[in-house]
Amino acid sequence: MLDHSCQVQRHPHAARGNDLYETPAVATEALLRVEVTLPRTIWEPAAGRGAIVRVLREHGHDVVASDLVDYGGLDFVSDFLARERVPAGCEAILTNPPFRLADQFVAHALDLCPRVIMLLRLAFLESVRHTHILENRGLARAHLFRKRLPMMHRDGWQGRKGNSGMAFAWFVWDRAHIGPALLNRIDWSA
Numbered sequence: 705m706l707d708h709s710c711q712v713q714r715h716p717h718a719a720r721g722n723d724l725y726e727t728p729a730v731a732t733e734a735l736l737r738v739e740v741t742l743p744r745t746i747w748e749p750a751a752g753r754g755a756i757v758r759v760l761r762e763h764g765h766d767v768v769a770s771d772l773v774d775y776g777g778l779d780f781v782s783d784f785l786a787r788e789r790v791p792a793g794c795e796a797i798l799t800n801p802p803f804r805l806a807d808q809f810v811a812h813a814l815d816l817c818p819r820v821i822m823l824l825r826l827a828f829l830e831s832v833r834h835t836h837i838l839e840n841r842g843l844a845r846a847h848l849f850r851k852r853l854p855m856m857h858r859d860g861w862q863g864r865k866g867n868s869g870m871a872f873a874w875f876v877w878d879r880a881h882i883g884p885a886l887l888n889r890i891d892w893s894a
Contacts, residue, residue, distance in 0.1 A: 726752055727800040727823060728854045730892040732759035735821070735874045738847055738890055743795030743819060749784035750799045750809070753777070760798070768794055784809065790817050797821070810837050810875075818842075818879040826871035844881035847874040847890045 736742070736759070744766055748757050751769035754777050760767045768791045770782045779791075785808055790797065796819035801809035806824055813820040814837060826848060828834060837843075853872050874890075 726755040728892070729755065729759050731800075731823060731849075731853050731872070731874075732756050734849070734890050734892040734894070735847065736760075736763055737894070738888060739821070739845075739874075739876065742798075742821075745793045746796045746798050747790050747794040747817075748799050749782070749787070749797060749813075750801050751775075751778060756798065756800060766793075785812055787812075787816065795819060799823070807834065807837070810877075814841050814877055820877040822875050823872055824875050826873045828873075828875065842877045842879045842881045843875065843885040844878045845874075845876040845886045845888055847876070847888045849873065850889050850891050851893065853892060 732755070742765065744764075745768070746760060746765055747768045747770070748760070749770050751757050751771045753775045754769060757767045757769045757777075768780075769778050770780050770784070770791075771778055772781070772783050774781045785805070794817070797813045797817045798821040799809070799813075800823040803825075806822070806828065810820065810822055810824075813822070829838065829846065849872055852870070
């Protein structure tokens with residue numbers, strides 16, 4: 705019998721609904737330990753129920769929270785991919801984008817803002833189709849988790865809870881960065 709516990713399990717897009725997978729607080733805490741110069745005012749455009757927003761605010765950041773769907777607690781409801789500029793005063797975009805729209809989210813964020821931080825699957829580094837956003841766009845750092853993050857179950861998931869079958873990293877773009885990206889291994893359980 706095949707054991708699927710180590711394999712990435714994919715569900716049809718229809719089953720994933722709005723692609724809401726809440727970011728574990730430990731992932732954002734780990735980011736804050738290594739990105740100590742984050743701007744004070746940050747836009748979280750895929751805020752969901754506010755998992756990233758809560759951690760950033762607890763650490764003194766002013767966060768503008770928006771999402772395509774109003775899960776409550778948002779500053780405004782908006783389709784990020786249709787936005788033409790960042791909210792007033794925001795100096796960075798920081799989010800865990802919907803998985804199926806990650807490419808579009810990163811590319812659009814890079815057009816809107818000089819500082820972009822995204823929680824993405826580590827496999828994001830592999831694809832040739834990501835060349836236009838990984839090379840010569842200011843990718844400065846990728847903070848790779850030493851251990852897999854706790855599982856991010858989709859909103860409304862009633863099935864068995866398990867460990868993540870995917871490796872994740874925080875990708876940090878800075879328009880002022882020149883040269884190769886630094887790969888940094890981080891620990892969320894520290």
